[in-house]
Amino acid sequence: MTNIPETAVIHPFTNLESIRVRPPLIMKSGNGVFVTSKEGDEYLEAMAGLWCVSLGFSEGRLAEAAYQQITELPFYHIFMSSSHTPADQLARALVDRAPSNLTRVFFSTSGSEANETAIKLVWKYNNLRGETNRKKIISRQDGYHGSTTIAASLCGLDNMHDGFDLPAAIIRHTSSPHFWRYGVQAETEEEFSNRLACSLEKLILAEGPETIAAFIAEPVMGAGGVVVPPKGYFDAIVPVLRKYGILLIADEIICGFGRTGEYWGSNLYNLRPDILTCGKQISSGYQPISATLVTEELYQAFTEGTGRVGGLSHGFTHSGHPVCAAVALETIKIYDERNLVKHVKDAGGYLQDELHKAFRGKDFVGEVRGIGLLAAVQLSPDSTPSSTFKQSAGAIFSRRALDEKIIVRGVKDAIVMSPPLIIEREQIDTLIKGLAAAYEATLRDLEKILAD
Numbered sequence: 001m002t003n004i005p006e007t008a009v010i011h012p013f014t015n016l017e018s019i020r021v022r023p024p025l026i027m028k029s030g031n032g033v034f035v036t037s038k039e040g041d042e043y044l045e046a047m048a049g050l051w052c053v054s055l056g057f058s059e060g061r062l063a064e065a066a067y068q069q070i071t072e073l074p075f076y077h078i079f080m081s082s083s084h085t086p087a088d089q090l091a092r093a094l095v096d097r098a099p100s101n102l103t104r105v106f107f108s109t110s111g112s113e114a115n116e117t118a119i120k121l122v123w124k125y126n127n128l129r130g131e132t133n134r135k136k137i138i139s140r141q142d143g144y145h146g147s148t149t150i151a152a153s154l155c156g157l158d159n160m161h162d163g164f165d166l167p168a169a170i171i172r173h174t175s176s177p178h179f180w181r182y183g184v185q186a187e188t189e190e191e192f193s194n195r196l197a198c199s200l201e202k203l204i205l206a207e208g209p210e211t212i213a214a215f216i217a218e219p220v221m222g223a224g225g226v227v228v229p230p231k232g233y234f235d236a237i238v239p240v241l242r243k244y245g246i247l248l249i250a251d252e253i254i255c256g257f258g259r260t261g262e263y264w265g266s267n268l269y270n271l272r273p274d275i276l277t278c279g280k281q282i283s284s285g286y287q288p289i290s291a292t293l294v295t296e297e298l299y300q301a302f303t304e305g306t307g308r309v310g311g312l313s314h315g316f317t318h319s320g321h322p323v324c325a326a327v328a329l330e331t332i333k334i335y336d337e338r339n340l341v342k343h344v345k346d347a348g349g350y351l352q353d354e355l356h357k358a359f360r361g362k363d364f365v366g367e368v369r370g371i372g373l374l375a376a377v378q379l380s381p382d383s384t385p386s387s388t389f390k391q392s393a394g395a396i397f398s399r400r401a402l403d404e405k406i407i408v409r410g411v412k413d414a415i416v417m418s419p420p421l422i423i424e425r426e427q428i429d430t431l432i433k434g435l436a437a438a439y440e441a442t443l444r445d446l447e448k449i450l451a452d
């Protein structure tokens, strides 16, 4: 062997060239909102891992729930009429908390699979009811829906397609709802929303409404840069979908379980999706589990249809895994007991206010945005959307934040954050202080870049 790799791990979403020069940050332990590296440095984890560790990194009750379940029944499947109590109880707990039209739950192990499942169920539903031409799915520019073939196709981000022969041919992308970036001069948020609804309708008419199966959206976009929809957005979009019989899929993989200050992002906009997908915070990220919730109407079509055409041949070995389900169930109980959604409203309001005070109107700051405990600080060379830096300012800012022992994520010229839902005001103060110091260092870096 000539070329012995430093690590055998292929790191997802990582520049594999630069990781050879800059070794990965290896984490060893966690406590509350903090994680500690192998070297003993403690970081405030303001991304909650990957938007998931809602209860922080040391929730003993989740460890206990996992231990109890692994001792009692470490694995059993729910295929072919088998079941177990944790899957059954978790499904009930989700239905009890979901928008009231959603009555049935399909379990997977990741957000990507939950979305992949949503699309397959839409196709199955349409085929069973004779709408065999309805195959196309509309998603949005800047949206993120996962990494499997269809989920990656749904993403409105070029890096998810380039070199992978994606998107799949049945996917269409409509405009991003980012008002700061795409609103035109003198346009109000409501006018922008109406313009996007018109352009969606034009797309549907151009494709043929009878060919469009579903529209998928994150209530608040996450990985695309934390984009809160403009005023009136869903009120303008949903009637267009209903007019043409197009199903609505709410991707709540990030928004679900209180992240936005409402239990579901759908609640923010009075959405009644036909399908809702959730994951990540369902188990505080402690176990890999996700869910696709559907209406009774879809479920009844499958029930009738599977009699005619054979069983619902879809599922994963670990669908509804008992240990994952037990941990998720305990997580959901803790959300209720601690009234975490209310806590997010308070802590989130404080985070948004403090971010505005610290960054709004500052050099290179274009926009400070967010809702609940989801936020972004957007940089731009002239504070307007019309220009971008030669290098990702978000990557620079997030590296500078790391120097301050704060973990946030760089997305193009923005940094985004989604701290654990248990974060307290003093910890938000620490976060803001660290980001303010990182911003000063970032300014110097950006001035140098602009001078070159």
Ligand SMILES: Cc1ncc(COP(=O)(O)O)c(C=O)c1O
Pocket (backbone or CB within 6 Å): 050, 109, 110, 111, 112, 113, 115, 144, 145, 146, 147, 218, 222, 223, 251, 252, 253, 254, 279, 280
């Ligand atoms: C909105 C959204 N949907 C889907 C996914 C994919 O989830 P996973 O990485 O668990 O497959 C993500 C992941 O970040 C996400 O943010």
